[in-house]
Every structure is written in C-alpha cells, then in structure tokens.
Amino acid sequence: MKCGLVAADGAVVHRETRPTPRDAGGRAVLHALLETVVELEQKASAEGHRVRAVGVVVPGIIDAETGTVGAENLAWVGTPVLAELRAAVGPDQQVILAHDVRAGGYAEFRQGALRGTTNSLFLPLGTGIAAAMVVDGSLVSGDGYAGELGHTRFVHGDDAELCACGQRGCLETVASAAALARRYGVRSGKSVDGAREVLELLAAGDPDAKAVWDEALAVLVDALVLYTTLVAPTRIAIGGGLVGAGETLLAPLREGVHARLTFQREPEIVAAVLGEEAGCLGAALMAWDLVSGEQ
Numbered sequence: 018m019k020c021g022l023v024a025a026d027g028a029v030v031h032r033e034t035r036p037t038p039r040d041a042g043g044r045a046v047l048h049a050l051l052e053t054v055v056e057l058e059q060k061a062s063a064e065g066h067r068v069r070a071v072g073v074v075v076p077g078i079i080d081a082e083t084g085t086v087g088a089e090n091l092a093w094v095g096t097p098v099l100a101e102l103r104a105a106v107g108p109d110q111q112v113i114l115a116h117d118v119r120a121g122g123y124a125e126f127r128q129g130a131l132r133g134t135t136n137s138l139f140l141p142l143g144t145g146i147a148a149a150m151v152v153d154g155s156l157v158s159g160d161g162y163a164g165e166l167g168h169t170r171f172v173h174g175d176d177a178e179l180c181a182c183g184q185r186g187c188l189e190t191v192a193s194a195a196a197l198a199r200r201y202g203v204r205s206g207k208s209v210d211g212a213r214e215v216l217e218l219l220a221a222g223d224p225d226a227k228a229v230w231d232e233a234l235a236v237l238v239d240a241l242v243l244y245t246t247l248v249a250p251t252r253i254a255i256g257g258g259l260v261g262a263g264e265t266l267l268a269p270l271r272e273g274v275h276a277r278l279t280f281q282r283e284p285e286i287v288a289a290v291l292g293e294e295a296g297c298l299g300a301a302l303m304a305w306d307l308v309s310g311e312q
C-alpha cells in the first residue's frame with residue numbers, strides 16, 4: 018500500500034510503500050491499514066506536523082452510506098473499514114474513505130491531466146478497469162457504486178468470457194493489462210510475464226500479440242464512444258499499466274473514436290500524468306477537502 022503525508026498545498030511531505038498482507042486474509046489487511054494510519058500520524062506529530070484529516074482509498078465497492086467495503090482481492094466482504102478507521106484515529110480526526118480509482122481521477126482532475134475540465138474521464142487500464150467520471154465539474158460517486166465501465170458488456174456470443182464480477186463479456190475481460198497477458202497466453206500457448214511482454218511482442222510483429230491487442234482496442238473504442246455519447250467529456254485521460262504503450266495505445270483510440278462519432282462532441286484522448294501516485298495523492302486531496310469544508 019502506498020501512503021504519505023501531504024500538506025495543505027498538495028506538497029508530499031513524506032511517502033512510503035508498505036506490503037499488503039493479502040495472503041494472511043482480510044482481517045490482516047485491515048489491521049495493516051489501521052496500523053499504517055496510526056503510525057503515520059505518530060510520525061507526523063514527531064516531526065512537528067498536525068494531521069488534520071485522514072484519507073484512505075481502497076479498491077472494490079465502497080458503500081458510502083455504511084462505510085463497508087467489498088473487495089475480492091483484499092478478501093473483504095462487507096468489511097466495516099470506515100468504522101474501524103474512525104475507531105483507530107479517535108473522534109477528533111476526520112476520516113474519508115473512497116475508491117482508489119475515483120481518488121486517482123480526482124488527483125488527475127485537480128493537479129494532473131484533467132485539470133481545467135468540467136466534463137472528463139479518467140480510465141486506468143491495469144489489473145482491472147474502473148473509471149473516475151467528472152460530470153459538470155464534480156466527481157461522480159453514485160454512493161460509491163459509479164464508474165464501473167470495466168464491467169459493462171462489449172463482447173457477445175461465444176467469445177464472451179466470464180468476468181471476475183460474475184457477468185460475461187465485460188470490457189475488463191478483454192482490455193485490462195491482466196486480460197491482455199491472459200488472452201495472449203491462451204491464443205499463442207506461450208506464457209508471458211504480464212502485458213508489458215505482450216507489448217514487446219506486438220512491437221516485434223508477433224501476430225498473436227497483434228490479434229489480442231486489436232481486440233482490446235476495439236472494445237476500448239466501443240467503451241469510449243459509449244461514454245462520450247452519454248456524458249460528453251472534453252478530455253479522457255487513460256492511465257494504468259497499459260498507458261506505458263504510449264501512442265501505440267492512444268493513437269488508435271483517437272482514430273477509432275474519431276471515426277465512430279457523428280454528432281457527439283469529440284474528446285481529447287491523452288495519457289494520465291500522475292502514475293501510481295495518483296490514488297495516494299487523491300486520498301490526501303479528498304481529506305483536505307473535508308478540512309476546508311468545515312472552515
């Protein structure tokens with residue numbers, strides 16, 4: 018887990034990365050999170066800072082009403098993360114719990130590739146795919162449920178693979194970094210060490226790499242056209258591991274979207290700029306919003 022201490026002006030005073038004890042189960046992950054928050058507060062105090070609020074962002078579905086989290090990869094099922102956080106930091110501290118991709122999008126919106134927009138989309142293509150949607154100047158939360166573009170169906174018929182979410186043919190089953198590596202393995206019979214290797218094979222002219230890449234691009238164009246038609250973003254920032262492909266990814270997405278649009282407003286399609294730090298920074302920016310809201 019990535020964590021840090023961030024000043025009111027957004028400057029990162031301290032940052033560190035700690036292991037997430039996934040193999041030890043959901044309880045252990047939660048304990049590690051609480052311990053991290055408490056230790057960072059102690060560190061801040063020891064260095065003469067005063068922590069005004071705590072921002073924590075996690076993957077999965079965060080029920081905004083109850084503060085409980087369901088996250089398959091952390092072995093959390095209805096886990097009362099917000100209540101446990103509040104108990105750990107005490108009644109005087111403000112705490113915000115949010116979704117990691119939404120927080121990353123908020124950081125891009127405030128300080129990164131989406132700065133200055135009022136309607137935009139942050140779409141990281143990583144192990145999974147989720148989205149952060151800025152609509153009419155605000156980040157859309159949907160009580161914690163919004164933005165799951167990765168779990169919208171774009172593949173039909175026999176080719177639709179079962180998704181981790183239980184549905185079939187989701188965007189994520191074809192266009193995430195994990196899907197690219199998995200699908201290349203199935204198609205070619207060769208195992209690869211992640212999407213990065215598929216991209217290297219693509220650059221070297223491997224036909225199986227080109228096939229899975231083209232399929233990913235096709236569903237991504239479908240998803241971006243759908244989003245553009247519904248919400249009319251002026252800018253779309255692609256993030257996550259796959260954006261390391263640069264123009265190999267962005268140029269065909271731009272061309273594909275351009276060719277499909279008729280009446281819709283065409284968005285710019287750019288790379289996100291904050292990288293892996295986006296979620297952590299977004300958590301801090303959301304926490305500072307709590308503080309400024311109370312003044």
Ligand SMILES: [Zn+2]
Pocket residue numbers: 167168169180181182183184187189
């Ligand atoms: Zn799904």
